[in-house]
């Protein structure tokens with residue numbers, strides 16, 4: 522199964538709003554603060570870059586404003602084309618002028634996250650991670666002080682998105698395990714939700730000051746970049 526991933530920057534987002542669906546323009550008009558407006562637009566732009574690639578074989582002459590991405594009441598994104606819900610999976614993240622989105626043309630459990638690598642306090646680590654994760658962070662941090670806590674945090678957020686719960690559940694109920702050590706490519710890890718008794722398969726990657734993670738319930742996946 523293919524999971525397509527795409528990364529975009531705020532500078533890539535068109536200045537005009539023609540590419541937004543009317544329902545998206547309505548949502549956008551409710552945001553008061555420039556940062557929220559710009560983050561949200563970056564997320565939509567990144568998601569539409571991913572979706573237009575996924576949909577191109579099936580929908581000829583598709584305009585970006587035929588696509589819309591809405592949120593369920595829990596906040597999870599859903600994608601529509603010509604106002605029909607698409608039977609696909611999508612997840613997105615936006616942070617520090619970067620947008621990251623993953624899509625799959627099957628309805629799987631899918632989550633992605635992007636985090637700036639930064640120091641995390643002992644209080645944060647003790648509050649949000651379980652003992653086995655804290656041991657992984659301690660070991661890795663000796664060599665890469667900012668990487669490991671950020672990586673495990675991002676892995677949890679991706680898993681919470683795949684579960685569609687977001688941060689409503691205790692993050693310690695997600696266990697990040699078997700984290701492979703980094704190279705420039707996608708490195709595997711596993712995640713287990715003790716509440717749902719469900720296992721997930723993840724990948725992580727460091728790129729400059731950021732960590733990217735992707736989590737799904739499918740073991741056999743190919744990660745394909747959309748450039």
Ligand SMILES: CC(C)(COP(=O)(O)OP(=O)(O)OC[C@H]1O[C@@H](n2cnc3c(N)ncnc32)[C@H](O)[C@@H]1OP(=O)(O)O)[C@@H](O)C(=O)NCCC(=O)NCCS
Nearest residue numbers: 561564594595596597598613614615678682685686687688
């Ligand atoms: C979901 C959550 C892990 C997001 O992480 P984050 O680091 O703050 O932000 P990111 O940029 O990585 O991700 C934001 C995206 O996550 C997605 N998301 C939000 N809630 C989600 C959920 N329950 N399940 C899956 N994806 C979710 C959305 O697409 C959102 O972007 P958008 O609002 O522009 O569509 C976390 O912040 C959270 O749980 N937030 C609470 C959401 C909430 O309470 N929503 C209720 C009403 S909207």
